[in-house]
Amino acid sequence: MEDLTIDNVADKVAKRPLPLFNPRDPDFIRDPYPTYHRLRRQSPLLWDPAGNYWLATSYDVCSEILRDRRFGRRYEAHIENIYRRGMMDQTAFRLMAMTMLMQEPPNHARLRGLVTEAFSARRVVLMRQRIRTLVGDLLDQLVPRGTMDVIRDFAHVLPVTVICDMLGVPAEDTRLFHETTISTRMLDPVPMNESELREANAMFEEQGAYFTNLFERRRRDPEDDLITALVQVGDGGGLTDDELLANVWLLFAAGHETTRNLIGNGLLALHRNPGQLARLQLDPSLIPSAVTELLRYDSPVQFVGRTALEDTDIAGTTIAEGQVVLCLVGAANRDPAKFGEPDLLDFGRSNNRPLSFGGGIHFCLGAQLTQIEGQEAFVGILSRLPGMRLHDADEPSWQPNFAIHGLKTLMASWDPA
Numbered sequence: 201m202e203d204l205t206i207d208n209v210a211d212k213v214a215k216r217p218l219p220l221f222n223p224r225d226p227d228f229i230r231d232p233y234p235t236y237h238r239l240r241r242q243s244p245l246l247w248d249p250a251g252n253y254w255l256a257t258s259y260d261v262c263s264e265i266l267r268d269r270r271f272g273r274r275y276e277a278h279i280e281n282i283y284r285r286g287m288m289d290q291t292a293f294r295l296m297a298m299t300m301l302m303q304e305p306p307n308h309a310r311l312r313g314l315v316t317e318a319f320s321a322r323r324v325v326l327m328r329q330r331i332r333t334l335v336g337d338l339l340d341q342l343v344p345r346g347t348m349d350v351i352r353d354f355a356h357v358l359p360v361t362v363i364c365d366m367l368g369v370p371a372e373d374t375r376l377f378h379e380t381t382i383s384t385r386m387l388d389p390v391p392m393n394e395s396e397l398r399e400a401n402a403m404f405e406e407q408g409a410y411f412t413n414l415f416e417r418r419r420r421d422p423e424d425d426l427i428t429a430l431v432q433v434g435d436g437g438g439l440t441d442d443e444l445l446a447n448v449w450l451l452f453a454a455g456h457e458t459t460r461n462l463i464g465n466g467l468l469a470l471h472r473n474p475g476q477l478a479r480l481q482l483d484p485s486l487i488p489s490a491v492t493e494l495l496r497y498d499s500p501v502q503f504v505g506r507t508a509l510e511d512t513d514i515a516g517t518t519i520a521e522g523q524v525v526l527c528l529v530g531a532a533n534r535d536p537a538k539f540g541e542p543d544l545l546d547f548g549r550s551n552n553r554p555l556s557f558g559g560g561i562h563f564c565l566g567a568q569l570t571q572i573e574g575q576e577a578f579v580g581i582l583s584r585l586p587g588m589r590l591h592d593a594d595e596p597s598w599q600p601n602f603a604i605h606g607l608k609t610l611m612a613s614w615d616p617a
């Protein structure tokens with residue numbers, strides 16, 4: 201084994217390629233947009249030698265890659281590449297690999313097809329009234345308190361309740377998830393450390409045990425809900441037990457983690473842009489465009505990864521088979537070639553099509569649902585708490601993640617009526 205001396209350690213550090221940016225840097229996580237502008241000015245497609253991935257920084261290149269079937273998923277290879285061989289035995293990675301999110305056709309279409317109808321525009325529109333009632337009930341409890349942590353007490357609870365409702369999680373169990381967190385660090389390109397990995401495995405094991413138990417209950421006592429429907433598909437041979445668990449878990453996690461951040465990041469942006477807040481208060485018909493603009497301005501998902509399935513020429517560059525591209529949708533959404541004055545929050549934008557929900561075959565299944573949740577959440581807060589003050593709007597604390605971008609806490613107060 202090589203002796204470690206000051207000289208050869210320094211030599212190794214000097215030879216290590218410099219990263220184009222550091223996805224773990226708290227300043228980057230707090231405000232990634234100056235870094236994105238710098239990278240995009242260099243090129244719409246950049247090789248990051250330290251991360252061992254390409255970075256797609258422009259709207260057009262991100263959009264093209266997301267829709268190009270020469271790019272797809274090689275989840276196992278990707279995980280073994282950033283960690284080591286044998287990592288797929290870890291519960292967290294084993295189950296994540298079986299979600300539709302990480303699958304390729306034809307498995308992807310089979311898994312997605314089982315739940316598409318439940319998330320169709322027609323079905324979701326019917327849920328608006330239920331969501332409005334949930335927002336109203338939640339605010340009835342919160343308004344007299346005069347203070348809340350927006351993230352814990354409102355932005356988390358609302359989407360957890362909505363997705364649990366859709367899945368068929370009993371109301372008394374839903375409360376168990378009001379305090380639950382999801383390990384979204386496992387989506388980042390920088391590997392988790394031992395304790396983060398332990399936490400991710402524990403989360404899958406704990407939530408997996410809950411859902412497995414619920415599947416048994418629904419086998420015995422079927423209900424008119426999504427879990428019963430999926431359990432029956434499984435029992436008919438259409439889904440393995442692990443696929444059932446992985447995809448129900450995906451719906452649960454994707455159904456609340458991101459919507460929570462739409463509400464949290466959105467309220468923060470509104471309070472930092474009082475002109476747009478006043479505009480919305482004066483003209484509530486702007487709510488749908490405001491939600492789209494808030495999704496563009498500070499996207500809850502900052503990048504989605506793809507692997508080249510063959511050597512591919514794109515934007516004048518060859519991406520070799522097996523190489524990974526991070527499509528920086530957060531950067532695409534601030535691309536000046538696509539959005540005039542991209543760093544301005546402007547609810548009057550026309551033809552506003554951010555890439556926050558991705559694109560191609562994995563386009564977000566919950567896009568319509570989340571838009572309705574966001575609209576009802578903002579209408580509820582603006583109308584019931586018009587004088588709400590945010591305490592830490594200057595220096596809020598962010599979750600230390602890159603892919604999923606959201607706040608840890610956001611304290612607010614108001615004068616109780």
Ligand code: HEM
Nearest residue numbers: 300301454455458459462504556557558562564565566570
């Ligand atoms: C602000 C809220 C949300 C954002 C920003 C968001 C964003 C995204 C993005 C970017 C993808 C594509 C990932 C990729 O291509 O690698 C995705 C996929 C997905 N989303 Fe969402 N999402 C949100 C809310 C929801 C909700 C409420 C649900 C409801 C269950 C949901 C369920 C899913 C599912 C199941 C997929 C995987 C689809 C597939 O692989 O075919 N999402 N989401």
